[in-house]
Amino acid sequence: MEIKSIKKLKLHGFNNLTKTLSFNMYDICYTKTVEDRNAYIAYIDEQYNAERLTKILTNVSNIIGANILNIAKQDYDPQGASVTILVCEGPVNPEQCEHSSDNESPGPLPDAVVAHLDKSHITVHTYPEYHPDDGISTFRADIDVSTCGHISPLKALNYLIHSFDADIMTIDYRVRGFTRDVTGKKFFIDHKINSIQNYISGDTKDRYHMIDVNVYQENIFHTKCILKEFDLDNYLFGVTKKDLLPGEKKKIKKKLKKEMEEIFYGRNMPKV
Structure with a gap:
């Protein structure tokens, strides 16, 4: 099913649609x-502390x-951090809306951030954790961007992906409520969208x-999304492939692959 492009609406009052982007990233090690393990958790905790997340x-x-x-931010003991930002809408200046949400296209990268408009809240929570026996450590960050009004938080997705460089990502986008035009007709969405993938840059889609x-x-x-390529060195902390025996490398790779598949498919995999 394709959602046809919606012409710019003449609204009765404020745009009451709520648009929420939930972005979850996972780093596996x-x-x-x-x-x-403790050194990895400490490294991740420092890398993604409340200050950097802010x-x-x-x-x-x-x-x-x-x-x-x-802005409310907090680092937790023994690990993890949370940040909540309350935001409000600002006036729309069409000349500044370079990354308007009316079309499906990737937003800016980390080195090309620009401003334009809207309202509600943005939150992030981090969850470093580890398997008690298998040596697998998993870091998760959950980010929610919720706005009301004209724009879509999907324009921040490209930036978030490049900021975290995750092994696995799950992305949800939902438009809630309705808004009315000047005739009183309800609109339950005010922009075209066929897939979240259309808001992700080509280089990212090539990797996942x-x-x-x-x-x-x-x-x-x-x-x-899950990374296409698997290089064991990218998933080791404190050692490299050269430090491992062939049998160890095979066993560790199997454990890592199982962890990634379970997260990606959302279910426990049987032992083989």
């Missing part, structure tokens, strides 16, 4: 010893054109396998 979300606010009202699960009649869109 193998740590051979308890010391390596900078990322501030740039997200700029990309979607939001005015920041308040992507699967869509969309419910068009409910304005619900879901895309999950």
Whole structure:
């Protein structure tokens, strides 16, 4: 099913549609010893502390054109962090809306952040954790960008992907509520969208396998992604492939692949 392009609406009052982007990223790692595991968790905790996450979300606010009202941030003991930003809508200046959400296209990259407009909240929570026996450590970050009004938070997606460089991503986008035009007719979506993938840059799509699960009649869109290439060195912390025996490398690769497949498919895989 294809959603046809919607002409610019003449609204009665404010645009009451709520658009929510949920972006979940996963970083997978193998740590051979308890010391390596603790070092990895500490590294991730520092890499994605509340201060850096605040900078990322501030740039997200700029990309979607939001005015920041308040920032609450917290690093947790022993690990993890949360940031919540409240934002409000600003006036629309069409000449500044270079990344308008009226078309399906990727938003800016981290080195090309621009501003334009809208309202609600942005949150991030991080979850470093590890398998008690298998040496697998998994870091997850959950980001929600919720706006009301004309623009779509999907324009921040390209920036978020490049900011985290994840092994696995799950992305959800939903439009809720309705708005009215000047005749009183209800509109349950105000922009064309066929797939979240259309908001992701080509270089990213080349690197990931992507699967869509969309419910068009409910304005619900879901895309999950997993890296195509697997280099064991990218998943080791504290050691390299050269430090491992051939049998160890095979066993560790099998554990990592199982962890990634379980996260990607959302179910536990049988042991083989």
